[in-house]
Amino acid sequence: MKIFSGVETEIPNYSCDTSGTLAAIVEGLPAEESIQISSIFRIYHYPQISFTSQNLLMSDTVKFPYFYRTVPSELHLSIGIVKLLKHFGWGWVGIIACYKDLRAVQILKEEIEQNGGCIEFIEIFNNEKFMPTDFSQFYKRIYTSSTSVIILYCSRDYIWKIFENRDYKYRTKKVWITIHERDFDSSYSVDRNLKNDTLAFTVTKKNIPNFSKFVREVNPILLPSDFYTLSWWKGLCDSQCLNSIRRSCNVNTSLTFLPHCNTKYLGSSYSVYNGVYALANALHDMIMSDLGNDTMWSGERRFLDYLPWKLHHYLKNVQFKNGLGEDVSFDENGDITIGYDIINIVYLPNGIQRHEIIGSYNPYAPPGQDFTIDEKVIVWESDFTETPPQSRCSPSCRPGYRKLTREGEPVCCYDCIPCAEGEVSNQTDSDTCWKCPEDQWPNQKRDACIPKVTTFLSYEEPLGIALTSISIFFFLSTAVILGIFINYQDTPIVRANNRDLSYILLVSLMLCFLCSLIFIGHPNKVTCILQQTSFGIIFAISLSSILSKTITVVMAFHATKPGSKLRKWMGSKVSVSIVLSCSFIQIVLCLAWLFNTPPFPYLNMHSETGTILIECNEGSVIAFYCVLGYLGFLAGISFIVAFLARNLPDSFNEAKYITFSMLVFCNVWISFIPTYLSTKGKYMVVVEIFAILASSAGLLGCIFIPKCYIILFKPERNSRKYLTKTTGGNI
Secondary structure, three states: OHHHHOOOOOOOOOOOOOOOOOOOEEEOOOHHHHHHHHHHHHHOOOOEEEOOOOOHHHHOOOOOOOEEEOOOOHHHHHHHHHHHHHHHOOOEEEEEEEHHHHHHHHHHHHHHHHOOOEEEEEEEEOOOOOOOOHHHHHHHHHHOOOOOEEEEEOOOHHHHHHHOOHHHHHHOOOEEEEEOOOOOEOEOOHHHOOOOOEEEEEEOOOOOOOHHHHHHHOOHHHOOOOHHHHHHHHHOOOOOOOOOOOOOOOOOOOOOOOHHHHEOOOOOHHHHHHHHHHHHHHHHHHHHHHOOOOOOOOOHHHHHHOHHHHHHHHHHOOEEEOOOOOEEEEOOOOEEOOOEEEEEEEEOOOOEEEEEEEEEEOOOOOOOOOEEEOHHHOOOOOOOOOOOOOOOOOOOOOOOEEEEEOOOOOOOOEEEEEOOOOEEOOOOOOOOOEEOOOOEEEOOOOOOEEEOEEEOOOOOOHHHHHHHHHHHHHHHHHHHHHHHHHHOOOOHHHHHOOHHHHHHHHHHHHHHHHHHHHHOOOOOHHHHHHHHHHHHHHHHHHHHHHHHHHHHHHHHHHHOOOOOHHHHHOOHHHHHHHHHHHHHHHHHHHHHHHHHOOOEEEEEOOOOOOEEEEEEEOOOHHHHHHHHHHHHHHHHHHHHHHHHOOOOOOOOOOHHHHHHHHHHHHHHHHHHHHHHHHOOOOHHHHHHHHHHHHHHHHHHHHHOHHHHHHHHHOHHHOOHHHHOOOOOOOO
16 A cells, blocks of 8 residues: 555555656565455556566466566476476475465476376475474475485475474485575585585576676665665675675674675576566557657646556567567566576585576477486485486386386386287387287397298208108109009009009109198299199099099909999999099199189298298188098098908908008098197198108008018919919908
């Protein structure tokens, strides 16, 4: 009310000052008082410029339409603190706050959690009711916490009440992030045992050009003063003052050393300077814009009467360069467009106190340039086991691991588990692992994807060499047996067992052994087509020959009976016709397979861990099993017929050998199906080759080895006389 009245005695709704009209108020009151008087200034439309209040509520232009400030809003402070935490990887913090800062603390908490951080505790104390006896319990809570970073979100003197308490020893091995609103002292008392563990956010403070000279030379008598102001000026006469601001004056009384005499920036002088010059420039812009307007200049009193509400418009849009060449303006909320300096408070052993600017945060700077920090100039306390200190609820998860949040605990408290098979993580503290591309596989550490090893059954590997050797061995063995049969083609045992069918069977078995070699080596389009079709057709010829042999044995027995009509069906043409007709059906099946969905080379990336298997895809599984099914059908018919004819007279009986050979053949291929389906990778090819070789060798051994034994080692049994006996050897 004194401000509005213009005199010491308050007179509501009257202005008694004759020296001039009040244009605006520049104040440095605490936030609570600034909010209270703002409601009065709003009634009269007086602009209010604060150089101290950072209260975020006052950014509300609806409730505080005439409020401006030359310090940033606390909203920006919260974001700056979060950026500092992220830079050092401090994801586990504690917060100590004053009761009056609850709203700002809530915003800080939300910002920390949104950026992946967690808060171990929030301690709120009432500034007015906090008793000295509460400090011990308060510090024990801090000391027993697992976090290494404490955010102290309090204003002015409350911070120093905590730091200067006798329980200060509990600050050991904790980093403190504070709001530093005081000026910077240049010295400290060594016996206080202060530690280099504090990073402070402070409104940008700078020395104004020629301001120190003004302080030294100005006559305080010319300035408004009271007891405290006079004491401030007298304090500058002390010999301990810095030379830049020490005044030359005679003071008769002894002075108590005042803190402002040992400071670097003279309090909030920079913010006051910007506020005063913003107001001056707004007034200048208003006057210059109204020059020439006769209605406004018709009388001095009329102009002054409308000054406050008009000035508000120009303050909102004021832009100028201050004495340091910096651009000064207000944003849409009336906040000045400057940021914060980040200070490292360093206490040297000789009592010197330094304040190193290690970084800054300016929310109005372009993205990527808003936050800067220089870790090299930070001085850390020697108590820290590592620098910069770490503050995490759980140790970092190395690449190759992912985080698994513990149930019922904050997201920052987690266990590290290895990535699952086929997945990797190449970042520290990865929330998830991701699958490698199909042609790649995790390395041993599971922190990078590497190309999969390409594999197939090659001729160079031991298994390929073994199978190739076995195939060639049986091929040569069959060729030798064929040579023996040709050499002894006119002997009774060769003639009695249908010589032509034996030749066809032996040649087809030779091809069976050779066709297994097609399955070995790098698959390509040609070999994939030949693998299954050649195998199916050649085996069909072999089984057709065996079926024809079996039918021939039965027909030969019944043809010997008197008056039998089967005599005219005896001969090689009938036998060959059976072979051709049965083989033709298989050829038709294979051609239909090739024309519709032929086999093709395929890169199988899933059958075997960490490898790409080059294999032949059947194209149509149905066609593949139809070919196998037809072979099974031929083998089954041959087995049944041979089994029924096993007791025919021995002179014509080859059925026993065929029965046993079909039993071996069927057992091999019945075992093949489940084994093939349960095998992965190139071993599927090995299983199929083994089935081909085993079944072919079974036919060769069961049908032809006994005959070769008689031909070579029992020639006396290879005679017509021996075969015509009613009791003779098996053929």
